[in-house]
Amino acid sequence: MVSNVRTAGIGVGLLVGLTLSVLLMLMATASAQAQTAGSCQEEAFTVLRTDTETVDITGGKIDKERAGLLKLVSDAETLASIGKTSDAVKKLGDFTVKVDQLEAAGRISAESAVQLRSDAQATIICLQGSEASTTVGAVN
Numbered sequence: 001m002v003s004n005v006r007t008a009g010i011g012v013g014l015l016v017g018l019t020l021s022v023l024l025m026l027m028a029t030a031s032a033q034a035q036t037a038g039s040c041q042e043e044a045f046t047v048l049r050t051d052t053e054t055v056d057i058t059g060g061k062i063d064k065e066r067a068g069l070l071k072l073v074s075d076a077e078t079l080a081s082i083g084k085t086s087d088a089v090k091k092l093g094d095f096t097v098k099v100d101q102l103e104a105a106g107r108i109s110a111e112s113a114v115q116l117r118s119d120a121q122a123t124i125i126c127l128q129g130s131e132a133s134t135t136v137g138a139v140n
Helices: 002-054 062-081 085-104 110-139
Strands: none
Touching: 002 062, 002 110, 062 085, 062 110, 085 110
16 A cells, blocks of 8 residues: 555656746747747847838928838837837837829839838738737747
């Protein structure tokens, strides 16, 4: 009878140890996903900001137009950093609308407009992917 109690104690200890190991692995995976999502966001916003800073804008109030575009990028990045992904995506949609307006007015080239829209879309995809990773991490 004593040996059965000892065996049961070892079995429970082993089960607890395995459970803790699995939990630690899940936490490490969620942390790695969050870091990857963060890296994606940082890189996407950096590319979008850099391309916006260097895009050729002609005629009118060039500095004001550029500042307006950069403010939309900055606002989107701030919203994303505090977990307001849908609001950040909306700001990036506003950015795209502004790019469309500048292109229609002939103030930026079609190539520049395509590049900025592509950068904004890549950023949106990154944000939506990081939101899904966060949700998956929260479920685990």
